[in-house]
Amino acid sequence: MKKILVVGGGTGGTIVANVLARKLSRKEAEITVVSESPKHIYQPAFIYTALGYNLHERDIVRGEEELLDKNVKLIIDNALRIDVEDRYVVLERTGKLDYDYMVIATGSRIVPEEVPGYQATYHFYGLEEANRLSKALEEFSGGVIAVGIGGIPYKCPPAPAEFCCLLDYYFTRKKIRDKVEIHYLSPLPRTFPHEAVAEAITEMMEKKDIHWHPMFNIESVDPEKRIVYSLEGESLRFDLLVMVPPHRGAKVVEESGLGVDGGWIPVDKHALQYKDYSEVYVIGDATNLPVSKSGAAAHFEAKVVGDRIYADITGKKSKPVYDGRVLCFCDAGFRKAIYMDFNYEKPPRKPRFSYLWYLGKQAVNKLYWSLILKGIV
Amino acid sequence: MSEIKVNKVVDARGSHCPGPLMELIKAIRNAGVGEVIAVYSTDSGSKTDIPRWVEKAGHQLIGVYERNGYTEFIVKKVK
Numbered sequence: 001m002k003k004i005l006v007v008g009g010g011t012g013g014t015i016v017a018n019v020l021a022r023k024l025s026r027k028e029a030e031i032t033v034v035s036e037s038p039k040h041i042y043q044p045a046f047i048y049t050a051l052g053y054n055l056h057e058r059d060i061v062r063g064e065e066e067l068l069d070k071n072v073k074l075i076i077d078n079a080l081r082i083d084v085e086d087r088y089v090v091l092e093r094t095g096k097l098d099y100d101y102m103v104i105a106t107g108s109r110i111v112p113e114e115v116p117g118y119q120a121t122y123h124f125y126g127l128e129e130a131n132r133l134s135k136a137l138e139e140f141s142g143g144v145i146a147v148g149i150g151g152i153p154y155k156c157p158p159a160p161a162e163f164c165c166l167l168d169y170y171f172t173r174k175k176i177r178d179k180v181e182i183h184y185l186s187p188l189p190r191t192f193p194h195e196a197v198a199e200a201i202t203e204m205m206e207k208k209d210i211h212w213h214p215m216f217n218i219e220s221v222d223p224e225k226r227i228v229y230s231l232e233g234e235s236l237r238f239d240l241l242v243m244v245p246p247h248r249g250a251k252v253v254e255e256s257g258l259g260v261d262g263g264w265i266p267v268d269k270h271a272l273q274y275k276d277y278s279e280v281y282v283i284g285d286a287t288n289l290p291v292s293k294s295g296a297a298a299h300f301e302a303k304v305v306g307d308r309i310y311a312d313i314t315g316k317k318s319k320p321v322y323d324g325r326v327l328c329f330c331d332a333g334f335r336k337a338i339y340m341d342f343n344y345e346k347p348p349r350k351p352r353f354s355y356l357w358y359l360g361k362q363a364v365n366k367l368y369w370s371l372i373l374k375g376i377v
Numbered sequence: 378m379s380e381i382k383v384n385k386v387v388d389a390r391g392s393h394c395p396g397p398l399m400e401l402i403k404a405i406r407n408a409g410v411g412e413v414i415a416v417y418s419t420d421s422g423s424k425t426d427i428p429r430w431v432e433k434a435g436h437q438l439i440g441v442y443e444r445n446g447y448t449e450f451i452v453k454k455v456k
């Protein structure tokens with residue numbers, strides 16, 4: 001019997017454990033998930049929380065236990081150290097756990113404090129912070145709102161542009177849109193990394209009268225003067241600043257010496273394997289791959305890794321590889337959204353804003369808890 | 378090939394989002410002054426946006442090379 005250890009019970013970790021539990025019997029494998037929290041949080045909901053939507057609590061948070069297959073053992077504990085040489089993980093309360101296969105799915109953490117003056121900013125990269133932003137928006141009666149990026153990489157690259165479009169919708173419904181100037185501080189010369197998508201988003205922003213600033217990567221903030229400065233030497237005065245905070249890999253990854261350049265674990269872009277350790281896989285935000293840090297990438301990677309471990313254990317020769325697939329829905333407000341589906345080889349096409357994709361996004365929000373986390377789709 | 382010593386290679390081939398320029402900005406933020414970064418890109422937009430960003434941010438574009446199926450950009454962090 002093989003011991004499979006999954007570190008991290010977020011999107012990627014939950015899917016990989018469920019995929020393996022469905023494919024392998026109890027005699028073939030013992031599957032354990034270690035997660036520091038008993039709660040599983042659906043992070044895309046933070047945007048809606050920040051904008052004051054009245055979401056049901058179960059649309060945001062559920063217990064991890066109820067989301068895992070009954071053949072998966074869940075340990076709520078904090079992993080302190082991962083030793084890939086001797087194949088074990090040290091947990092704060094439980095002690096040492098060894099493994100035959102390990103999947104690292106520890107995600108990312110935010111470090112707003114790395115930007116001087118961050119105290120004057122708001123963001124939606126945590127539930128508490130999203131609630132704080134929601135209150136600030138509720139009280140906002142007019143002025144300049146800027147949305148910018150304090151560090152790269154960050155989760156869900158389209159989120160800040162999406163948030164600007166949703167702010168336009170929010171203030172239109174509040175009937176004070178004419179009193180609010182919305183500014184998008186784009187880290188790139190375009191509104192989105194890929195040219196074809198940028199074209200569609202730029203057209204949308206111009207239609208919505210969202211001012212966008214090319215090549216504005218936030219470097220610091222002056223809280224008294226309410227000025228945000230860019231790495232490229234520009235500045236903007238604001239009344240309310242929404243700053244995507246810098247992200248780093250999980251502490252345990254950094255402290256175990258597995259991460260590079262901010263704690264991201266280097267892995268093979270197709271096999272998702274860590275260096276020459278054929279029993280160690282890394283998925284989701286924890287990797288150093290040039291794909292977006294997204295639930296979609298974590299989902300596709302988890303399915304590939306589940307199938308690879310299954311192939312290994314059952315002695316199958318052919319193993320699937322990750323093709324870089326990411327898909328993404330972006331809500332533009334007014335019940336319109338865009339949809340993108342791309343991989344390493346195939347770039348996204350110029351998307352169309354439609355009601356259909358808006359419904360698609362709503363469907364994903366619901367299906368996340370069932371079909372997606374169970375690894376059925 | 379240039380004789381410049383490259384401190385870090387960023388292989389962003391096949392990246393459409395976040396894309397090669399975001400990968401470069403991340404590497405520049407993490408690099409020390411004077412370090413040299415090589416970025417590999419298969420994205421057609423990189424040929425305009427990497428030089429534009431490097432110039433605006435005040436770093437130095439040392440070279441752009443067409444390789445087998447991708448482009449290599451060599452950038453030095455100067456401040």
Ligand SMILES: Cc1cc2nc3c(=O)[nH]c(=O)nc-3n(C[C@H](O)[C@H](O)[C@H](O)COP(=O)(O)OP(=O)(O)OC[C@H]3O[C@@H](n4cnc5c(N)ncnc54)[C@H](O)[C@@H]3O)c2cc1C
Nearest residue numbers: 008009010011012036043044079106107284285294295296
């Ligand atoms: C505002 C916002 C909007 C988003 N919108 C989208 C979207 O529309 N589409 C999309 O695809 N993605 C979206 N994302 C991104 C998506 O939520 C993440 O990319 C995804 O959750 C990554 O999955 P993961 O498994 O890698 O990490 P996570 O889901 O973050 O899970 C990591 C897990 O590891 C655990 N962990 C970490 N360290 C330890 C430790 N030392 N010991 C034990 N456990 C540990 C954590 O507790 C957590 O359970 C959004 C994110 C945000 C914040």
